Amino acid sequence: MKNIRRKAENEGQIQQTSFGPMILLSQQDQDKLKKAEDKIKATNSDLSKTVRAIKKREKHAITSLRNGYKWTNILLVPIVVVLLGLVVILTRRQRIAAR
Numbered sequence: 317m318k319n320i321r322r323k324a325e326n327e328g329q330i331q332q333t334s335f336g337p338m339i340l341l342s343q344q345d346q347d348k349l350k351k352a353e354d355k356i357k358a359t360n361s362d363l364s365k366t367v368r369a370i371k372k373r374e375k376h377a378i379t380s381l382r383n384g385y386k387w388t389n390i391l392l393v394p395i396v397v398v399l400l401g402l403v404v405i406l407t408r409r410q411r412i413a414a415r
Contacts, residue, residue, distance in 0.1 A: 341349065
């Protein structure tokens with residue numbers, strides 16, 4: 317910023333206004349500034365799209381993990397309880413049969 321101000325002062329491109337000093341730009345400099353602003357907007361747009369895509373993948377991964385836990389609780393836990401019940405029943409039968 318200081319370099320721009322110094323260059324503008326050397327070239328006589330600073331104009332005093334009621335709002336403070338204003339730098340007058342040539343058409344070529346205005347075009348460069350417009351191109352830079354357009355490039356910044358495009359980059360911001362690309363970054364926003366990338367962030368949205370990452371958030372979407374993250375949300376999908378979290379949902380997938382939650383569904384995995386849910387189905388584990390719905391299916392696996394009752395199966396384990398039934399198997400433990402069968403083991404208890406079979407061990408009791410063996411004890412009773414051994415008497």
